[in-house]
Amino acid sequence: METRIRTRRTAGALVALAAAAGLAVPAGAQAAAPTLIPSRTTVHTDDTTPTAGVRFHLFGAVWSQGERVPATVRVKTFRQGHWQQLPGAVQQTNRNNRYRLHIALQMTGERMLKVIGDPRDPDIATSSTTITVTVH
Incomplete structure (x- = not known):
């Protein structure tokens, strides 16, 4: 798979370089540029009704092509009409991915959390999923 990924990167870079240099790029060459491999992020919690200020856990994995992949995972919360990063809620996946x-x-009420999985492999797309908890 590593050779295939390098080949796609090289081919995409050559097409981009040729286009930037003003060289004629064959029809369809732009379409042949590499597309990102899809991924999905899973999330589970040990408490869907946590008490304000008390720790609870979010856990899961980032998957691509049926396998867990190494990634950086971030958690955001939806407040005041947009997604805001939760301070300190960033982690690398462990050796088991x-x-x-x-x-x-701290804020009580229904809270929507978005877990974003950003794979380390640049050829794998970032994915996210949401979970709702009710803080009391």
């Missing part, structure tokens, strides 16, 4: 984040939310 899983994550387990400790979260403590």
Whole structure:
């Protein structure tokens, strides 16, 4: 797979270089540029109704082509009409390519959290999923 990834990167770079230099690029060559491999992020929690200020856990993995992949995982919360990064809620997956984040939310009520998995491999797309918890 590593050879195939390098080949796609090289081919895409050559097409981009030729186009930037003003050289004629064959029809369809732009379409042949590499596309990102899809991924999906899973999330589970040990407490869907956490108490304000008390830690709970979000855990899961980032998957691509049926396998867990190494990634950076971030958690954002939806507040005031947009997604805001939760301070300190960033983690690299472990050696088993899983994550387990400790979260403590202060604001009570229903909170929507977005978990974003950004794979280390630049050829794999970033993915996200949401989970809702009710803080009391």
